[in-house]
Amino acid sequence: MLLGMSVPLTLLGLLEREPSHGYDLKRDYDTYFGRGRPLPFGQVYATLGRLARDGKVVISEVQPGVGPERKRYVITEAGATEFDAWLVQPLEAEPHLQSVLFSKVVLALMLDRPAHEYLDIQRGAHLERMRQLTEIRRGGSLVDGLLADHGLFHLEADLRWIDTTVARLDALRAEVVK
Amino acid sequence: MSDLMIEARGVVRSFGQTPALRGATVAVAPGEILAIMGPSGSGKSTLLHCLAGILVPDEGEIHFAGRRVDTMDEARRSALRRDSFGFVFQFGQLVPELTAEENVALPLLLGGVRRDAALRQARPWFGRLGLDGLERRRSGELSGGQAQRVALARGLVTSPKVLFADEPTGSLDSLTGEQVMDQMVGAAREHGTTVVLVTHEARVAAYADRHVMVRDGKVAALAPERVHS
Numbered sequence A: 001m002l003l004g005m006s007v008p009l010t011l012l013g014l015l016e017r018e019p020s021h022g023y024d025l026k027r028d029y030d031t032y033f034g035r036g037r038p039l040p041f042g043q044v045y046a047t048l049g050r051l052a053r054d055g056k057v058v059i060s061e062v063q064p065g066v067g068p069e070r071k072r073y074v075i076t077e078a079g080a081t082e083f084d085a086w087l088v089q090p091l092e093a094e095p096h097l098q099s100v101l102f103s104k105v106v107l108a109l110m111l112d113r114p115a116h117e118y119l120d121i122q123r124g125a126h127l128e129r130m131r132q133l134t135e136i137r138r139g140g141s142l143v144d145g146l147l148a149d150h151g152l153f154h155l156e157a158d159l160r161w162i163d164t165t166v167a168r169l170d171a172l173r174a175e176v177v178k
Numbered sequence B: 001m002s003d004l005m006i007e008a009r010g011v012v013r014s015f016g017q018t019p020a021l022r023g024a025t026v027a028v029a030p031g032e033i034l035a036i037m038g039p040s041g042s043g044k045s046t047l048l049h050c051l052a053g054i055l056v057p058d059e060g061e062i063h064f065a066g067r068r069v070d071t072m073d074e075a076r077r078s079a080l081r082r083d084s085f086g087f088v089f090q091f092g093q094l095v096p097e098l099t100a101e102e103n104v105a106l107p108l109l110l111g112g113v114r115r116d117a118a119l120r121q122a123r124p125w126f127g128r129l130g131l132d133g134l135e136r137r138r139s140g141e142l143s144g145g146q147a148q149r150v151a152l153a154r155g156l157v158t159s160p161k162v163l164f165a166d167e168p169t170g171s172l173d174s175l176t177g178e179q180v181m182d183q184m185v186g187a188a189r190e191h192g193t194t195v196v197l198v199t200h201e202a203r204v205a206a207y208a209d210r211h212v213m214v215r216d217g218k219v220a221a222l223a224p225e226r227v228h229s
Ligand SMILES: Nc1ncnc2c1ncn2[C@@H]1O[C@H](COP(=O)(O)OP(=O)(O)O)[C@@H](O)[C@H]1O
Pocket: B015, B018, B019, B020, B038, B039, B040, B041, B042, B043, B044, B045, B046, B047
């Protein structure tokens, strides 16, 4: 899954905490998920617009005042269902998925969901992929084996990252749950 | 009774004040290779020892091929281990005074098989595991990988129903470890041996058909079903 695809889902997750203004969503996104690359306001509102069009969020009230900041976005049943499905579903076991997986973990902690269970599910998906690659390696040519090795080493690195993250979930929770 | 080979149900085991298992449940099907993973000190070895009838649980049950193991006395558990189980541990634990082929034959000798018959049964394993020519060496004259393959041959020589392997590659470099795992999985598949493999290394666990995780003395499956249950 591309990182870009997780922006709408991440915003849905932030809205699952509580209804929020676009500005608050951008600030929290940049704090926890931006990693030095702030989400442009234009993209925040375009994404929220699409989510509203698709029935995933609604605009709850327009408060007196000026500017777009008066709009509060509320997640709908459809939006919550889509977010839950994404959270539980393991990512395809490809290397380099830390940024999306990290977003899932942080959102799970914010929402008091069982983050370590999601990480275990991901661990299972990774191990299954490693099992397939090991099978290829056992039966295949040297070239197949070396290509499988490349995947195995990267997946193994991901798994170590998952281990480290699991070991630090309590500390991370303290940092992201205010 | 059931189509399971070996099973732990709600196993609790402490060492003095230290709880090692707090209700561990796991089942292995015939011919299945199961990897038990988990951080150091999580209770993996204790679970393996309980499944293999080496340790007796404080609570819970162990079943092997429909028989209750945890209520057997030590003599019957010992006979079960000798007749139906094979073992490979992290440090091969070969007997240094014996030759490699005598080490492989050891479980047969302990089971009362005559020496020449035991050695005859041991020898084919040297060819199968790529150990030709090393039959007469003592463990001090073997490399780490060779010694561990001799230990594997010893674990398989009785044609056990279940092979228990506790960090079998833990003392080896990764390439040598892969070779030992290749041999173990190849031999287990060929003979339909059920394998319970304890390891903290993902690359080793990847040789197994299925993976579970021991955390805080309990067993977690690594599949999505859990979240919905
Ligand atoms: N013989 C023993 N005496 C005392 N404590 C033990 C003994 N064996 C294991 N333990 C303790 O039980 C816990 C689980 O150990 P173990 O099953 O060896 O874990 P693992 O194999 O996952 O590293 C640890 O806290 C360990 O210190």
